Amino acid sequence: MTTSDRPGMxxxxxxxxxxxxxxxxxxxxxxxxxRNDVAVEQxxxxxxxxxxxxxxxxxxxxxxxxxxxxxANAGLVAGDxxxxxxxxxxxxxxxxxxxxxxxxxxxxxxxxxxxxxxFEGEGDALFESDSASWIWAGYGVRSSLESHQSLTETxxxxxxxxxxxxxxFYHLDTxxxxxxxxxxxxxxPAFDELTLAEIRCRVPTDKRxxxxxxxxLRFACNAVRLDVTLITNHVSKELRRRLAAWGFDVRTTPxxxxxxxGGAAKCLCLIGRQDAGTSGEGRLDSPIRHTEIQLSGHLLxxxxxxxxxxxxxxxxxSFRVDQFTVGQRHDLSSTARVRVTAPTQERLELxxxxxxxxxxxxxxxxxxxRLESVxxxxxxxxxxxxxxxxxxxxxxxxxxxRATSQRMDxxxxxxxxxxxxxxxxxxxxxxxxxxxxxxxxxxxGVRVRRTxxxxxxxxxxxxxxGVSSERRVExxxxxxxxxxxxxxxxxxxxxxxxxxxxxxxxxxPHLASIINLGYLDVLLTGNALPTHDIEMNLFGTSLGVDxxxxxxxxxxxxxxxxxxxxxxxxxxxxxxxxxxxxxxGVMYACVKNDVKYVLAGxxxxxxxxPDTLMDLYEAQAAYAEAIDGADMIVMLASMLHAIGTxxxxxxxxxxxxVDIHPAVVTKLADRGSVESTGIVTDVGxxxxxxxTRLVDEDASDG
Ligand code: NAD
Numbered sequence: 001m002t003t004s005d006r007p008g009m010x011x012x013x014x015x016x017x018x019x020x021x022x023x024x025x026x027x028x029x030x031x032x033x034x035r036n037d038v039a040v041e042q043x044x045x046x047x048x049x050x051x052x053x054x055x056x057x058x059x060x061x062x063x064x065x066x067x068x069x070x071x072a073n074a075g076l077v078a079g080d081x082x083x084x085x086x087x088x089x090x091x092x093x094x095x096x097x098x099x100x101x102x103x104x105x106x107x108x109x110x111x112x113x114x115x116x117x118x119f120e121g122e123g124d125a126l127f128e129s130d131s132a133s134w135i136w137a138g139y140g141v142r143s144s145l146e147s148h149q150s151l152t153e154t155x156x157x158x159x160x161x162x163x164x165x166x167x168x169f170y171h172l173d174t175x176x177x178x179x180x181x182x183x184x185x186x187x188x189p190a191f192d193e194l195t196l197a198e199i200r201c202r203v204p205t206d207k208r209x210x211x212x213x214x215x216x217l218r219f220a221c222n223a224v225r226l227d228v229t230l231i232t233n234h235v236s237k238e239l240r241r242r243l244a245a246w247g248f249d250v251r252t253t254p255x256x257x258x259x260x261x262g263g264a265a266k267c268l269c270l271i272g273r274q275d276a277g278t279s280g281e282g283r284l285d286s287p288i289r290h291t292e293i294q295l296s297g298h299l300l301x302x303x304x305x306x307x308x309x310x311x312x313x314x315x316x317x318s319f320r321v322d323q324f325t326v327g328q329r330h331d332l333s334s335t336a337r338v339r340v341t342a343p344t345q346e347r348l349e350l351x352x353x354x355x356x357x358x359x360x361x362x363x364x365x366x367x368x369x370r371l372e373s374v375x376x377x378x379x380x381x382x383x384x385x386x387x388x389x390x391x392x393x394x395x396x397x398x399x400x401x402r403a404t405s406q407r408m409d410x411x412x413x414x415x416x417x418x419x420x421x422x423x424x425x426x427x428x429x430x431x432x433x434x435x436x437x438x439x440x441x442x443x444x445g446v447r448v449r450r451t452x453x454x455x456x457x458x459x460x461x462x463x464x465x466g467v468s469s470e471r472r473v474e475x476x477x478x479x480x481x482x483x484x485x486x487x488x489x490x491x492x493x494x495x496x497x498x499x500x501x502x503x504x505x506x507x508x509p510h511l512a513s514i515i516n517l518g519y520l521d522v523l524l525t526g527n528a529l530p531t532h533d534i535e536m537n538l539f540g541t542s543l544g545v546d547x548x549x550x551x552x553x554x555x556x557x558x559x560x561x562x563x564x565x566x567x568x569x570x571x572x573x574x575x576x577x578x579x580x581x582x583x584x585g586v587m588y589a590c591v592k593n594d595v596k597y598v599l600a601g602x603x604x605x606x607x608x609x610p611d612t613l614m615d616l617y618e619a620q621a622a623y624a625e626a627i628d629g630a631d632m633i634v635m636l637a638s639m640l641h642a643i644g645t646x647x648x649x650x651x652x653x654x655x656x657x658v659d660i661h662p663a664v665v666t667k668l669a670d671r672g673s674v675e676s677t678g679i680v681t682d683v684g685x686x687x688x689x690x691x692t693r694l695v696d697e698d699a700s701d702g
Contacts, residue, residue, distance in 0.1 A: 005107065006077075007272035008054025008226070014043045014069035014268075015061040019261050023089045024170050026262030039257035043069065046231065046253050046268060053226040057272060059102050065095050069258070070267040072173060074099035075121040078155050078276035082108040085121040088142045113154060119147035122270055123171035125159075129180045129225075132276055134158035136184075138172025140165060140192075145288060145318045145341050152286035155276050159286065160202070161343040163192045163316045169216070173266045177221045183207040183246060185223075185239075187216035194316050194347065215239050219255075219264035233264040288341060289348045292322070292363040293355060296335040300326070305336065308358055315351035317342040337363065349383070349443045356448040357388045369394045369445030371414055371438040378431045383441040384411045387427050388448060389651045394425045395445040401425045406650040407624075412440040431617070473681045474689060480656055480677075481693040483632065484519050492631035493521045497645045499638025500528035503542045505684025507636075508533055508586050510691035515589040517694055522626045523590055523597040524645060525638070527605040527612040530573060530587045530597075535563040537585040564607035572610050573597075598622045602640065624648050632656065637683040639664050651675065658686050 017039050019030040050056055061068050074095070075084040082103035087093050100110045113119055124143035126136045135155075139145045140163040148159040162172060169175035169190035176186040184203050188196055188210050200208070211220055218234035225231075230248050233255040240250050255264045299305045312319045323337040340355070342348035352362065372381035387410045393400040396414055403412050403425040410427040416438065425440075433439070440446055487494055502511055514520060532542045540546060544556025553559075570576035577583075577591040590597050599612040600619035613619040623645060627633060632654040635642035642657060646668050649655065655676045657668040665678035679686065 006080075007057035007106075009050050009056045009224070010059065010071055010074075010077075010270040010272045011043075011047060011050070011056055011268060012059040012069045012071040012074075013061045014039050014258075016063050016066055017043075017061065017069045017258070017261070018066045020066045021091045023091055024262040025168050026259065030260040034257055034260055042253070042255050042257055043268065046255065046265060049231050049251060049253060050224060050226065050269060053229055054273075057106065059099070062098055065092075065098070067092055067261065067263075068095055068098070070123075070261070070263045071099075071270045072267050073121045073123040073171070074270055075103070076125050076151075077103075077108070077122075077270065077272055077274045078127075078157075079274070080107075080109055081111045081155075081276075083111050083113055083119070083121070083151075083154065085123075086113065086116065086119045086147070088118040088120065111154060113147055113150040115146065115150065117144040117146040117150065119143050119150070120171060123173050123267065125151065126172060126176065126178050127271075127274060127276070128182075129178045130182060132157075132274065134160055136160050136162060136172065136176060136178055138162050138164050138176070139318070140313075140316075141167055141170040145343060148343075149286040149288040152284055152288075156284050157276060158284060160198065161195075161288070162199070163195045163343075164190055165192050166190045168262075170262070171267070173222055174219060174262075175216060175221050177223050177225075177266075179225065179246070179248070181207065181246070183209075185209045185211060185221055185243070187211050187213070187221060189213070190216070192316055209239065209242050211239060212236065219259060222264040222266040223250075224265050224269045231265050233259065287344045289345045290339055290341045291348060291352065292337060292339050293352070293360040294335065294337050294363050295355075295358065295360045297333050297359060298327070299334040299336055301330075304358060308336075308338065308355060308360065311354045311358065312338075312340055312351055315342070315354060316347055317351045345442075346383070352443040353386060353388075356443070356446075357390060359448075361447055362443065364444065366395060366398075367444045368396060368398065369412075369414075369440040370442050371396075372441045374433045374435055374437040374439060377435055378433055380411050380430050380433055381439055381441055384430075385440045385443060385446050386410075387412060389649060391449040391651065392427075393447050393449060394440050395447075396423045396425070399423070400447070403427050407648045409647055412446070414438045414440065473679060473686060476677065476679045477686065477689040477693055480634075481690060481697060483654065484694065485697060487631050488519055493629055494519055495522040495524060495627055495630045495633045495645075496520050496636065497524040497633060497638060497641050498529055498636040499525065499641060500532050500543075501637040502683055502687065503529060503532040503536060503586070504545070504547075505637075505682055506547050507684040507687035508536055508542075510684075510687035511636075512584070512586050512589040513691045514687070514694060515586065515593055515595055517698055518593065519694065520590075520593075520595050522630070523586070523595060524600070524623055524626060524641060525597065526600050526602055526641060527608045529638075530599060530609055530611070531560050531564055531607065533585040533587050534567060534573070534576075534582055535560045537582055537588065538563050538566065561606055564609055567609050567611075568607065574611075596626060598626050600641065600644070620644075620648070627653070634658070635668060636687070642668055658683055 018034045019027050022028055073085055075082050084096050084100045104110050120142040124138040128134045137148045137159045139161055148161050152159045175190035178184050215236050220232055220235050223230045223232035228248050230250045235250045235252055243250055258264055318341045320339045322339050325335045327334045342351050387408055389408045392403045394412055405427045407427050410429055412425050413428045415424045536542050539559040541553050541556045541559050544552050544559055546553050567576050570579055570581055573587050574591050577588055582588050601608055601612045601614035630653050635657040637659050657665050658679045659665050660682055662680050665680050
């Protein structure tokens with residue numbers, strides 16, 4: 001078949017069109033509502049416009065296949081070849097052989113992409129307009145990412161994978177329209193952020209039109225181009241003006257009957273004359289990458305499988321469960337092997353990074369970690385492996401080495417063998433990197449070890465962390481008091497992280513009595529808690545409010561500043577206590593009981609108190625040192641300090657987070673281990689209950 005024999009456009013008569021099932025949000029509530037006579041009339045008008053501009057071949061519709069008129073989903077034409085669709089929904093599957101037969105009879109070579117990966121033809125595969133040197137391809141709703149790899153292999157052409165995230169724009173051609181001159185018209189909210197970055201990287205600003213929601217929902221992007229004429233169901237004045245400035249004449253023709261089924265102009269036309277550009281001599285390698293992962297544990301009841309699937313799709317990848325063995329009893333764990341696919345190696349690594357904390361292990365032949373040297377002080381190589389809170393091993397020269405100083409958001413530096421010592425691995429903050437440091441990059445050769453549960457089993461129990469406001473606070477306090485007493489009995493370390501709300505809510509005296517009972521080893525806070533605590537002691541107010549009466553005191557707003565000034569004149573909180581200036585409260589209890597405290601400064605700070613560390617690096621280092629060896633960290637109503645501390649805490653440390661805001665508690669408790677408990681409540685009330693419980697239990701010990 002020569003180029004001129006091929007039809008410019010292929011259309012399928014809507015004789016049997018209607019909405020008979022629901023496979024996209026547009027069809028919802030529309031079953032039986034299509035007026036077929038009106039649809040036929042609208043189709044005829046579209047046909048007349050298209051046929052006035054190019055040759056059109058017509059496929060006759062077949063009864064019982066109401067969506068056949070949406071012929072763009074029949075497959076994809078590239079030169080003499082026709083690649084039939086592999087439909088996602090069984091309702092449309094029977095169309096595939098009908099279309100294949102038609103294209104074969106019309107002289108096309110029918111080439112199947114192979115495998116059972118879904119691919120919905122030109123609906124999700126649009127050639128770059130000028131040279132057809134790449135295909136913009138949609139995935140995420142109908143077509144699979146894997147089909148993009150098959151497209152590259154079959155056509156030897158670059159495929160740019162674009163992830164669709166809004167089911168209303170289920171095919172790429174509903175929200176993306178490439179035009180000559182390297183231009184595109186598209187609706188950004190239909191895509192994920194990484195896809196938008198890819199589009200914006202390939203297409204400069206002056207060559208992109210981002211359409212409004214109103215245009216998008218009337219399928220303005222679902223347009224047919226024939227030379228400089230664009231045919232669509234709708235175009236706003238503004239979009240028409242912008243397209244005219246690019247030299248295009250837009251012709252609209254109503255297609256609202258087809259929109260009841262979620263289709264418009266482009267869906268009704270398949271490009272029949274499409275020369276697929278060759279991409280040079282050699283075979284192109286698809287950027288799509290796969291890897292096999294394995295995980296085990298209580299995968300179903302813990303919700304871990306769902307978390308895994310969500311993490312893969314949220315990261316722009318896809319998955320296929322190759323094997324799943326379900327634990328036969330509640331105490332037995334399940335095992336899954338899952339194939340993860342991502343559009344690029346970089347995105348695959350990002351996804352794997354999010355799967356590792358869930359306990360997923362890559363099933364690959366053991367390879368050494370890729371190490372890259374630091375070439376700029378305080379800057380990591382771009383593809384560095386970013387750490388989690390979990391124990392992590394790195395493979396160096398065939399040997400797995402456990403990284404030390406585990407924390408999240410760090411990099412892993414390998415200190416090589418010097419002949420006498422074996423190589424070692426340590427977590428390092430990016431800012432501490434020195435030239436020549438060798439940093440683990442990518443995810444190969446790095447594995448995260450799962451946290452042992454309280455039962456001591458090496459299995460992973462995500463979501464077993466409790467976050468509940470419904471749970472009675474009394475019960476949570478009872479359990480916490482029991483644990484604290486056990487830690488104190490074995491001379492373990494308990495760290496409290498607290499914000500000024502502790503004082504404002506009247507929790508100060510209760511925290512002081514917990515300190516006096518010997519439960520606290522370290523207090524981590526900022527400038528505000530000690531300020532208001534000392535204000536309370538000196539003036540009987542917290543931020544100018546008399547807590548006993550619950551009213552503001554005249555001139556009280558100056559109290560905290562006066563308190564800070566008093567301590568500044570003494571030189572430090574400790575000196576102020578020793579000089580008898582401060583006689584009660586949380587800080588007094590800390591000094592008297594030799595409890596270490598670290599005050600980290602912030603931009604909000606007044607004064608500050610002389611003890612407050614205003615150098616952020618120094619403050620972070622002092623916090624990190626203070627939590628080293630902690631058995632338990634209790635975080636009380638300070639988002640800033642609690643999250644800051646959480647980030648530098650390795651897995652295995654018991655965390656209790658108390659805050660009135662559920663989101664803060666969830667963020668801290670949701671660390672993928674049983675060691676976290678979140679308690680959503682007022683911190684003053686909580687401290688009252690905890691102190692009372694500890695005092696009573698200590699008293700009953702005699
Ligand atoms: P933050 O916003 O980080 O945390 C406050 C937390 O308390 C929030 O998560 C909130 O949900 C929670 N909360 C509020 N009321 C509560 C209640 N009744 N019970 C339980 N939780 C409750 O703020 P922050 O930690 O208070 O302060 C951030 C930084 O600003 C700190 O370094 C602090 O020292 C500093 N600061 C300084 C001054 C000062 O110097 N005058 C004053 C205020 C804060």
